[in-house]
Amino acid sequence: MFRARPFRHTFFGENTPPLSCEGKIQDGSLTILIGVSDIAIPTVEIGSDEWGEFAVVENLERQLDSGFFVRVEPELDESDPEEPKFGCMIRFTRPAALPSLIQAAVERRGMTVDQVNMIIPPDSDFGVSFSYRGFFNGGYRRASSRDAAAAVERSVQ
Numbered sequence: 001m002f003r004a005r006p007f008r009h010t011f012f013g014e015n016t017p018p019l020s021c022e023g024k025i026q027d028g029s030l031t032i033l034i035g036v037s038d039i040a041i042p043t044v045e046i047g048s049d050e051w052g053e054f055a056v057v058e059n060l061e062r063q064l065d066s067g068f069f070v071r072v073e074p075e076l077d078e079s080d081p082e083e084p085k086f087g088c089m090i091r092f093t094r095p096a097a098l099p100s101l102i103q104a105a106v107e108r109r110g111m112t113v114d115q116v117n118m119i120i121p122p123d124s125d126f127g128v129s130f131s132y133r134g135f136f137n138g139g140y141r142r143a144s145s146r147d148a149a150a151a152v153e154r155s156v157q
Contacts, residue, residue: 002088003134030055
């Protein structure tokens with residue numbers, strides 16, 4: 001089990017619009033707000049200590065209705081090399097294939113996925129990292145290979 005505390009982070013990318021992400025403890029669980037979406041991470045318990053409130057979360061892998069996969073995974077916290085401990089990474093992955101409902105909406109407009117501007121495009125992921133005490137360590141954002149190809153194409157034109 002891992003601790004995660006409230007946080008706020010904005011991801012910036014070279015060829016992607018900024019993505020705001022905020023973690024809150026509300027209604028008895030850790031809720032992560034990504035853009036306009038709220039994602040409740042299953043929470044074992046809510047606690048507090050001298051540093052404030054935290055949620056206790058477990059390993060998780062689940063697909064959301066939006067097509068994203070959310071994973072809570074152990075991550076080595078190397079802050080004390082003499083006594084290694086584990087924090088966690090909460091990772092969101094959008095697979096290369098869109099959910100059928102979204103794909104159908106794109107096709108109804110006579111477009112392809114590559115023609116649709118998406119804040120989080122297919123085949124990309126991002127995540128937030130927490131120390132073993134639950135402090136926010138930072139985040140990462142991996143852009144889609146489609147974004148890189150589109151950026152090269154735009155620069156050539």
